Amino acid sequence: MSTKHRHDETAHDAPRPGGAWPTRSLRGTLPSVVARHRALYQRFLPEPKTRAFVWKYSQPIGGRRPRHFHDEPELNIVVQGWAKFGVGDRIVRVSRGELLAFPSGQDHELLESSADLYLYAIGLDAAYAAEVLGTGQAELAPLHVRLSESECAAVFERAAELVDCPAAEQRGAELWHRIHWLGRRSAERLGRPTHVLTRRALARMAHAPELGLDALAQELRVHPSELSRQFHRNMGVTLVRHRARLRVLELIRLVDAGERDLMMAASAAGFGSYSQCHRTFRAELGCSPRQFFHSDVRQRMQHAYADHAAQAEDGARVSG
Numbered sequence: 001m002s003t004k005h006r007h008d009e010t011a012h013d014a015p016r017p018g019g020a021w022p023t024r025s026l027r028g029t030l031p032s033v034v035a036r037h038r039a040l041y042q043r044f045l046p047e048p049k050t051r052a053f054v055w056k057y058s059q060p061i062g063g064r065r066p067r068h069f070h071d072e073p074e075l076n077i078v079v080q081g082w083a084k085f086g087v088g089d090r091i092v093r094v095s096r097g098e099l100l101a102f103p104s105g106q107d108h109e110l111l112e113s114s115a116d117l118y119l120y121a122i123g124l125d126a127a128y129a130a131e132v133l134g135t136g137q138a139e140l141a142p143l144h145v146r147l148s149e150s151e152c153a154a155v156f157e158r159a160a161e162l163v164d165c166p167a168a169e170q171r172g173a174e175l176w177h178r179i180h181w182l183g184r185r186s187a188e189r190l191g192r193p194t195h196v197l198t199r200r201a202l203a204r205m206a207h208a209p210e211l212g213l214d215a216l217a218q219e220l221r222v223h224p225s226e227l228s229r230q231f232h233r234n235m236g237v238t239l240v241r242h243r244a245r246l247r248v249l250e251l252i253r254l255v256d257a258g259e260r261d262l263m264m265a266a267s268a269a270g271f272g273s274y275s276q277c278h279r280t281f282r283a284e285l286g287c288s289p290r291q292f293f294h295s296d297v298r299q300r301m302q303h304a305y306a307d308h309a310a311q312a313e314d315g316a317r318v319s320g
Contacts (some may be wrong), residue, residue, distance in 0.1 A: 005193065038286050040065075041105035041252070042300045044072040044123035048256070051125040052172030053163040053263040055110050058118045066306040067109035072123040073103040075179050077147070078213060079156055081117035085110055086237020093142055097152045099183045103202055105245040106235065109165045110308070117219030120159040124176050130206070132173045141194035142234050145186040155179055197227050198234040209246045213239055244280045247271055251281070255293055272316035 042065060046054050067086060082095040084110040087102070092241040094100050102108050104126050124132065130138060147155070158175050162168045187193045200220055205211065214240075231239040250269035251262075259265045264276035266289075282288045287297050 010290040016251050021213055025136065029159055037068050039064060039067045040304060041285055042068040042070055042302055044070045044074055045125065046166065046318060049215045050166050052169045052176065053123055053166065054159050054172060055121045056163045057121060059115055067107055069105050069107040069245060071104050071126050072252065073126060073129050074121055074123045075176065076100045076119055077120045077155060077179065079118040079120065081114040083110055083113040083117050083316050090236035099143060099179065100141055100147045101183060103140045105249055107140065122159065122172065122176055122179065124173065128173065129176065132177050140180065141199045141305050143183045143187055143194065145183055145190060145192065147186060194228040194234050197222060197230045201227060201239060203257055205243055205246055209243060209250055245284055246282055248284050251289065
């Protein structure tokens with residue numbers, strides 16, 4: 001089955017923001033992944049050729065994604081209510097007017113929320129996001145800041161116009177740029193910017209995922225332990241783990257772009273060997289690259305959503 005056909009099959013079952021899905025539960029179909037609470041790969045954009053999209057999430061929509069990550073950087077802004085997100089190994093609480101940004105590859109999950117939670121999630125294709133931010137700009141860094149009421153009003157109005165609108169690429173990009181700028185400015189004003197080492201590491205790894213920790217630290221002229229400490233503190237995941245996930249995402253991009261030779265794709269994605277690629281892919285997604293691309297595993301990951309009650313029930317049975 002070709003990649004294009006595989007994408008087309010699942011385009012109508014694209015995810016809702018913050019964790020909501022319009023599809024049925026596929027409980028029991030991903031035991032090796034969900035049961036271990038491993039983050040799934042679930043794309044943000046509804047269709048392969050879409051480059052910008054805005055989702056609206058509220059409780060009545062129903063359903064939440066399990067912990068997941070994707071290639072597209074994502075911005076979430078809360079209109080009303082509150083939510084708790086699991087972001088790496090951190091718990092982040094957000095409420096009205098707060099902006100939460102997830103860089104490419106950042107695992108996250110909506111854990112808990114108020115009944116009136118209402119938020120917008122804005123995502124861009126990774127390459128398009130870099131294009132929108134412009135030459136010399138860093139990759140989207142993790143952000144958690146509160147915008148002013150006047151800033152929120154303008155953002156909410158623009159986002160409402162773009163919800164579920166696949167033909168609003170340019171306006172979506174403009175909204176993305178605006179929110180990104182507001183977030184960076186608020187972080188600097190509040191004295192809460194993402195550490196410069198984390199920003200530089202994210203920017204460098206986006207273009208060179210093959211770099212190891214020592215090589216990256218040498219480029220940034222810092223001790224590896226200091227780089228690791230600051231990165232983990234900002235991202236909630238170690239730099240080594242995040243780099244591995246970026247390599248997995250690059251492999252997926254290359255295969256989706258038409259590379260049929262997995263060994264060639266693994267090398268181009270920064271893996272030292274195909275065996276290393278196989279181990280990393282299985283550690284991240286619970287399956288081999290061949291299973292992911294040549295069976296229905298990818299489709300089932302894309303369709304899966306969190307069924308907390310069922311998971312709790314299953315966990316109780318196992319412990320009992």
